Amino acid sequence: MEKNQMQPVDIYGNQFKRAGFVLVLLLGTFLTIINQTLLVTALPKIMGDLDINAIDAQWLITSFMLISGIMIPTTAFLLNTITNRTLFFIAMGSFAVGTVICALSTTFTTLLIGRIIQAMGSGLMIPLMQTLMFMVYPVERRGEAMGLVGVVIAFSPAIAPTVSGWIVDSFDWRYLFYILLPIVGINILLAFFYMKNIIKLTKPxxxxxxxxxxxxxxxxxxxxxxxxxxxxxxxxxxxxxxxxxxxxxxxxxxxxxxxxQPFLEVKVFKSRTFTLSTIIVAIIFMTMIASEILLPIYTQTIKEFSALQSGLILLPGALVLGVISPIAGKLIDKHGIKKIATIGMLILTIASLPFVFLTKETATWWIVSLYSLRMLGMGLVMIPLATVGINALPNELISHGSAINNTVRQVFASLGSAIMVGVMSATVIKYNNNFDGTSALLKGLNYGFMSAFLLIVVAFILCFFIKSTNYLKETD
CATH class of the missing domain: 1.10.287 (Helix Hairpins)
Incomplete structure (x- = not known):
């Protein structure tokens, strides 16, 4: 293949180095996504410091998910209206301003405002990154490209509780934001050199x-x-x-x-591959986020571990996910999606079942092993399926497909948490009169994990309807 076919070009036809471009995108996305779950283990400290109740504190996470979800669909329109370089700086600039406000917050109101401004940048950044990654890699290498994306999208929220647990156990919770600021600054500086305009504007x-x-x-x-x-x-x-x-x-x-000229092209759902893959990925993602809420409740309440110890239990699984995602991307480039997805879903289903039967005596090594196995299965399925789904769309619809894919995933992530935590809470209330508080909570956690397992079974069944063809452009 000739050199000019190997290297991507900007809108002026000039070649540029893909490595720097990709680094800026992935680092920016890592910073924004890690904030989705960064405060989960820090909420008790924040509640004590700012003198707020649990419901108010929960809005620090809820508002982030809410605003991000609202912003994501606008990216398809903005990517055809504003240059992608400008949009990147708007997204990272918003995130940086919000992070500064959060770091300097002394009241709940200012902290909440900071989180909302952060979320505006995050909602723009995620689909922006996904769209641009598809545009700078040739079709036959998009699995590899999205494997790198998988490291960020799945690894960031998985590692956040460990980082957060260590910081809140050792320092003031505001250091959660202080440590982000220099990295944000470095990424914005790198973007001045490496971020190029690659999407021709249609000005809808x-x-x-x-x-x-x-x-x-x-x-x-x-x-x-x-x-x-x-x-x-x-x-x-x-x-x-x-x-x-x-x-x-x-x-x-x-x-x-x-x-x-639709604001968001919903006709992408005419693609059977895109529709199925989006639903399956959303289900898997919702069980992942919900499990990362339920498992710390189990380890900190039932096992009486510290926030740091709880986070460390999740760390091996996060590392497995980070390692397997790029490997899975290369595997689908070579072998197609059907075989890889089936194996991944089988592993995920088998590893999810034992969580339904957790007890107070369950060995820590067993929990770590099962969680790591779950992450292995997710790594083989989640990003590869998302890649195949968006790859089934023509190039002019990739920005719309990315926006819709991320919107659905965001809604399902919130829905998963609400369902599984709701199942847990309802079970605790039901058994509270017959059991002590710890036993009732354990029963609730078992039922919460049961709901996750049933959803994974549904996703597994849907996987059999995905076409084995990997890069078919559907026109029906």
Whole structure:
């Protein structure tokens, strides 16, 4: 292959070094994604320092997920309106400002504002990175490229509890943000040299009503799910918010099908491969995020481990996920998705079942081994399937596919936490009169992990409907 075919080019036809471009994208995405779960183990310290209750503290995580989810669909429009270089600086700039506010916060209000500004940058950054990675790699190497993305998307939230546990056990919780600032600064500096414009702008007309419907529908849906996750599904506000949110999302979808220049091209769901892979990946991701909430509850409450010890239990699994993701990407480039996904889902299903039967006496090494095995299965399935799904779309729809893929994953992540924590809480209430508090909580955790296992079984079944062909461009 000739050199000019090997190296990507910018919109002016000039070649540039892919390695620096990719490094800037992945580092920026790592910084934004790690914040999704960075505060999970730090909330008790923040509650004590700022004198807030658990429900208020939970909004520091909920607001981040909520705003990120609202921002993600706008990237498809923005990538065709603003140069990708400018959009990158807007995303990282917003994240940097939010991080500074969080680091300097002395009240709950300022900390919450900082988290919201951070989330605006994060919501733009994730689909931006995914779209650009697809554009700078040839079709036959996109599995390898998305393997690198998998290291970031899956590894970041997995390692965050370990980092957070160490920091809050040893230092002030504000150091969670202090340590991010120099890395953010370095990444922005590198972007001045390596970030290039590679997407030709089409300047679509903004349909303001679509923007309103998208933001309102997703906002209400995520808000309702978040309330359910915090106080339970018996709350009528959560149901009303979710129902109205779903109705508005349906109206938004109907409008997109009628527009000549849709705000978000929902016709990507005509691709069977894209639709199936998006659903399967979202289910797997929701069980991963929910398990990373349930497992620390088990280790810190039932096993009475510290935040750091709890995080260290998750660390080997995070490392396994980080190692297997790029390997899995290369495997699908060579062998296709069917075989790799089936093996990965089988491993994931088998490794998930024992969590249903956790007891107070379950050995720590057994938990670490099972969790690592789960991460191995996820690494073989999650990013490879996402790659094949988006690769089934023509290049002009990749930005829309990335935005939709990430939006669905964000909604499912919130839904997974709400469902599994809700199942756990409902079970604890049910058994509280018959058992002591610890036994009731353990029963709740078992049922929470059972719901995760059942969802994984559903994803496994759906995997058999994925086409074995890897890089087919569907036109139907």
């Amino acid at each position: 007309k903004l349909d303001v009503f679509s923007l309103i419907l998208s933001s309102l529908g997703l906002g209400l849906l995520l808000y309702g799910i978040s309330i359910a996750g915090n106080v339970g599904w018996q709350n009528m506000t959560s149901w009303i918010s979710c129902i109205i949110g779903v109705v508005v999302v349906i109206l938004f979808t109907h409008r997109q099908l009628k527009l000549a």
